Amino acid sequence: MEIFGILWLEVIMRPMINSLALLYQLLFSNFGLSIIVFTVLIRLAMIPLTVRQTRQMKKMQTIQPKLKAIQDKYKGKKGDARRQMSSETMGLYKDAGVSPVGCLGPMIIQMPIWIGFYRAILRTMPSTPEGMANLSDLFYSWNPAIAGVPFNSQFLGLSLVDLVSAAVLPWNYALPVLVGASMFLQQKMTTNPTSDPRQKQTNQMMLWMMPIMFGAFTWQFPAGLAVYILFSNAIGVVIQYYVGGKQPVELFGRSFLGTDASRAERAEQVAAEAAGSNAKTPPPSSEESDEDDQSTEILGKDSRRSNRNRARRTGRRTRRRRNKGS
Amino acid sequence: MLRYVGINTNRRPKTPPSITGTIRISTSESEPKLQYHGGRRRLPILFALIFVMIAAVACVNDLTPEGGWSGPVVEDEKLFIGNRDGNLVRFDPETQNLDSSWRYPDGDGLGAMYSNTVVIGDKIYGVGYTCRGDKCDGEIFGLSLSDGSSIWGLHGLELKTKLVGSVAASGDTLFVGTTAIGDEDDGAEGYLYALDSSAGASRIEKYRVPLDGNAFSGVTIEGSTAYIATMAGSLYAIDISDSEFATPEARIKWTFEAEGAIAGPILVASGNLYFGDLASNAYKLGISTRLISSSRTEVNTGSGEWKFDAGAWVWAKPIIEDGTVYVSALDGSISAVDDSSGIAKWTTTIEGQIVSSPALFDRKRGNITERALAVPSGEKNVWVISVIDGRELGVFLTDEPVKSTPLVHNGNLYVHTLNGDLKWFSVDNTSQIGCVELKGGGRCD
Known part of the structure; x- marks a missing residue:
């Protein structure tokens, strides 16, 4: 366990604390600016992960109907059938170029960064004597910011170390609302449209629950962390907008942002969704071909390649059947 | 702002509940080892991750002060120590037990105590505080040495602030340094409070002088001047005479701006x-030099003042003996600095931070007596260092971090360890004699 402690300290905490302190020194002794700039740097560094996560989620979305079909096919069966189901499921993932934990992987990687950043903020601006004394162990000796401790925690009339609930008006109410709203927006942009009613319900729940939960938690967070989450979400929205192909954002029944092409594409998707939900049992072949068309657009090179392979295999099977028949 | 305290229970913040759980990994042949069920399963996983994150964040609480820096103080052959819960307890070296009838407060402690108590006449004074989130409750207590009863009635004097440094007294006036007070918004980050400690005082607060930063240093009095320093790096010399002043600020005789925050x-x-x-x-500053010096930031080396580069943050109070100043730093280094020149005679390093001052004592080995420093280590143990050349002469094995100043008394060295025990050792052979838990009084030998 000690090795994890050392890794945590040396790989995450100390670099973060020293970067924050250095930025504080460079940015006019303003810790708020230091947090914002550092948030931008972290989000930029994590763009590859964000892109990967977005792609994985979209790929996963496109294979949902097939996954459901497999599950329905083996429903109530046991033994070899279950093994067969597992094998087919894995095959499906492989063909689509999806890792079963691909969507969660990047998020899990981001978790230590979030926790580390939270801890770094608190440890860089300690409120207890022992916290202050321990800070000396965390600075690199070359860091010129070491002589500037304790750092000024005031930012726009807000004490970044104090809890949001204790902040002055309007921050004590504005910050939780802004955090919740920015999270809602980000969540809205990352949620893919689906025709599966259960999936839709889940998405809706996540869309509302996460921002409400985080908004509520923000009330008891230090203001510095709330500033971090707010800017992290805002940057996330911007990144998502570009990574997601400048898709329009729908809020309260209206579309915002997006290009003409993406709006038209979205309108088509909505129409297709409506058609899908009207037809109670859509013919599998047409659904499958729709899915393939959609996935080809969304998934990019890897998936297109796997779709081509699938098409080749299907062609081979058809030829074999024809040969047998003849 | 300042008022008598009523009964205040449950001062200590509740310990956050621990989070436990189990993870089941299926190894059944008939089940796939890893299944992904899309959004339906993703939701609980996501919530679980969020809760783990929140729990990880919440379980590590940096906002609650822990204390344990209060060292033992001896008076009338009894030791007085502020324990980690913020209770002041009395230890009898003769019976080697805590005095169960002498304890302040009787119930829950004040929270954290970072400074030694101060004995003046037949009374003992000290401070403690705790914080819930960013709301802090501090208490200044004054007790009768004989029975531990508060001289102000039920309890002490309460201030909504952090009380870290030790108090000082001049006559019936008690001086204490604070951080900003509760919801007050007058721009001051700290204060020097002058309090009437006499039992029948009609008004407790005599005056308070606003400071430019949190005052962690405690107050030191010399003649009619109180010295207090702030985390903004200012050292204040404040007139505490009974003369009339137009404003509290007018009491400030001079200030000095250090390069960094002054915490110790x-x-x-x-x-x-x-x-x-x-x-x-x-730093070494001359009091008389400062009265005529025009510079608030430069040391006047021509008048015997100096500034010494210790190589790391200096929190512990320097100690001086026979023309040598011993400066301890948070990187574990101790330097013996010539008092007149400010030049290091020797420097040595121990493992761990040195937060509190070392104690000077005579170490006997056979017929030889050698002057030595007992240096408390924030990692563990109290190290014995020769004052001659900084050689390591031995170690008092506490096996626990020590952030309080040890006390040498009657041939024993008493140490308040950070885990809340009082351990005592023979200064001659450094062997442990006994150990008592300061919270409950149980033995921990």
């Missing part, structure tokens, strides 16, 4: 002030 206590000796800062310096 100030030593006054032979008309000089010694202290360290968080820009890794130790």
Whole structure:
């Protein structure tokens, strides 16, 4: 366990604390600016992960109907059938170029960064004597910011170390609302449209629950962390907008942002969704071909390649059947 | 702002509940080892991750002060120590037990105590505080040495602030340094409070002088001047005479701006002030020189003042003996600095931070008596260092971090360890004699 402690300290905490302190020194002794700039740097560094996560989620979305079909096919069966189901499921993932934990992987990687950043903020601006004394162990000796401790925690009339609930008006109410709203927006942009009613319900729940939960938690967070989450979400929205192909954002029944092409594409998707939900049992072949068309657009090179392979295999099977028949 | 305290229970914040759980991994042949069920399963996983994150964040609480820096103080052959819960307890070295009838407060403690108590006449004074989130409750207590009863009635004096440094007294006036007070918004980050400690006082607060930063250093008094320093790096010399002043600020005689925050206590000796800062310096300032010096930021080396580069943050109060100033730093280094020149005679390093001052004592080995420093280590143990050349002479094995100043009394060295025990050792052979838990009084030998 000690090795994890050392890794945590040396790989995450100390670099973060020293970067924050250095930025504080460079940015006019303003810790708020230091947090914002550092948030931008972290989000930029994590763009590859964000892109990967977005792609994985979209790929996963496109294979949902097939996954459901497999599950329905083996429903109530046991033994070899279950093994067969597992094998087919894995095959499906492989063909689509999806890792079963691909969507969660990047998020899990981001978790230590979030926790580390939270801890770094608190440890860089300690409120207890022992916290202050321990800070000396965390600075690199070359860091010129070491002589500037304790750092000024005031930012726009807000004490970044104090809890949001204790902040002055309007921050004590504005910050939780802004955090919740920015999270809602980000969540809205990352949620893919689906025709599966259960999936839709889940998405809706996540869309509302996460921002409400985080908004509520923000009330008891230090203001510095709330500033971090707010800017992290805002940057996330911007990144998502570009990574997601400048898709329009729908809020309260209206579309915002997006290009003409993406709006038209979205309108088509909505129409297709409506058609899908009207037809109670859509013919599998047409659904499958729709899915393939959609996935080809969304998934990019890897998936297109796997779709081509699938098409080749299907062609081979058809030829074999024809040969047998003849 | 300042008022008598009523009964205040449950001062200590509740310990956050621990989170436990189990993870089941299926190894059944008939089940796939890893299944992904899309959004339906993703939701609980996501919520679980969020809760783990929140729990990880919440379980590590940096906002609650822990204390344990209060060292033992001896008076009338009894030791007084502020324990980690913020209770002041009395230890009898003769019976080697805590005195169960002498304890303040009787119930829950004040929270954290970072400074030694101060004995003046037949009374003992000290401070403690705790914080819930960013709301802090501090208490200044004054007790009768004989029975531990509060001289102000039920309890002490309450201030909504952090009380870190030790108090000082002049006559019936008690002086205490604070951080900003509760919801007050007058721009002051700290105060020097002058309090009437007499039992029948109609008004407790005599005056308060606003400061430019949190006052962690405690107060040191020399004649009619109180010295207090702030985390903004200012050292204040404040007139505490009974003269009339137009404003409290008018009491400020002079200030000095150090390069870094001043967190530790100030030593006054032979008309000089010694202290360290968080820009890794130790200073010697002449009191008389400061009265005529025009510079608030420069040391006047021509008048015997100096600034010494300690190499790391200096929190512990410097100590002085026979023309040598011993400066301890948070990187574990101790330097013996020539008092007149400010030049290091030797420097040595122990493992761990040195937060509190070392104690000077005579170490006997056979017929030889050697002067030594007992240096408390924030990692563990109290190290014995020769004052001659900084050699390591031995170690008092506490096996626990020590952030309080050890006390040498009647051939024993008493140490308040950070885990809340009082351990005592023979100064001659450094062997442990006994151990008692300061919370409950049980033995921990």
